[in-house]
Amino acid sequence: MTGAEWKRALEFAARFRMRSFNNTLLIWWQHDAAYRQGRVPDPMPRYVAGFKQWQMLGRRVIAGQRGYMIFAPLTARFATSSPTDADSWRRLRRNERPRAGEVVRSRMVGVRPAYVWDVSQTDGRALPELPVPRLLRGEAPSGLWDGLAAIVRDEGFGLVMVTDASALRGANGLTDFKARAVMVRDDMDASARVKTLAHELAHVRMHDPGSDASLHRGIGEVEAESVALMIGAAHGIDTSDYTIPYVSSWANFVQGKTxxxxxxxxxxxxxxxxxxxxxxxxxxxxxxGDPPGLDRRGQSHRLSPTVVAAASERQAGQLETRSL
Structure with a gap:
């Protein structure tokens, strides 16, 4: 409920970003409890996967290790002959076949408990060791500015570098939806420029004038800075300079919600x-957050030594290996 806790939660979620925010909090809390109880050796989990997924990777859960409960989607099949009519969809029973000419789609109808284990709770076949980003303070990861700039332009916005901060009313960056332009100060270090561009890209993606966030500017700024923080954390950027307003200053603005x-x-x-x-x-x-060799559908695919070596060499060429 504080800005510092929010930042910690986002930094953690950046390492497990393919899982829902609620599930990342569940993993964070349960792993922290396991660490405090001496059941796992490290305060931060590295890779998490289900029981059978670890088996597919040639590893097994160590006897006595308790899994971390998360929520998995519960889906059902629905069919209709008139897809544009929202009221025409009917839920198919188990093993029921659709009628001739019907369209079938799966929908989430609820959640069910599921369990994952951190790699430290398993043993067996060694996992490939992939390089991780490490940067000196003020540096920006190779290719990040160009990548963010390309996405901004793909969204139909021009990117303008501004040398006079007064043109941005003292801000580091500004998004002008009417002019379809993103402006960033040019008199900052590389890391600050990348952070600002990520912040403005979040505005572009999330906060057009017709969005709900436009009615709650505080939440809009929190969202943009939070997206920038997650992008930075995923690249090993020092996030100590990212500022998130105190939670009570923005979370109490929405009527009808706690x-x-x-x-x-x-x-x-x-x-x-x-x-x-x-x-x-x-x-x-x-x-x-997924172990190397496990795709997003939860299926195992063997990484040959050549592929792993090539991936490591390619990433190592893009990373600064010096310590903070």
């Missing part, structure tokens, strides 16, 4: 936006 509900919804919006941007960037990033 601050907790606003925080949960905001966190999920931020995670989705940041993950979508990170997916488009051709940069070396921390893993999204």
């Amino acid at each position: 601050p907790t509900e606003v925080i949960q919804e905001t966190g999920e919006r931020v995670r989705r936006a940041a993950a979508a941007i990170l997916d488009q960037l051709p940069t070396a990033q921390y893993s999204a």
Whole structure:
């Protein structure tokens, strides 16, 4: 409920960004409890996966290790002969076949408990060791500025570098929806310029004048800065300079919702936006929390030594290996 806690939650979510914000909080809390109880050796989990997924990777859960409960989607099949009529969809029973000419779609109808284990709770076949980003203070990851700038232009916005901060009313950056332009100060270090561009890109993606966030400027600024923080954390950027307003100053503005509900919804919006941007960037990033060799559908695919070596060499060429 404080700005510092919010930042910690986002930094954690950046390492497990393919899972919902609520599930990342569940993993964070349960792993922290396991660490305090001496059941896992490290305060931060590295890779998490389900019981059978670890088996597919040649590893097994160590006897006595308790999994971390998360929520998995519960889906059902629906069919209709008139897809544009929302009221015409009917739920198919188990093993029921659709009628001739019907369209079938799956929908989420609820959630069910599922369990994941951190790699430290398993043993077996060794996982490939992939390089991780490490940067000196003020540096920007190779290719990140160009990647963010390309996405800004793909959204139909021009990118303007401004040398006079007074043109931005003292801000580091500004998004002008009417002029379809993103402006960034040019008199900052590389890391600050990248952070600002990521912040403005979040505005472009999330806060057009017709969006709900335009009615709650405080939440809009929190979302933009939070997306920038997650993008930075995924690249190993020092996030100590990222400023998030105190939670009570923005989470109480939405009528009909508790601050907790606003925080949960905001966190999920931020995670989705940041993950979508990170997916488009051709940069070396921390893993999204899945073990190497496991694709997003939860299927195992063997990484040959040649592929692993090539990937490591390619990423290593883009990373600064000096310590902070």
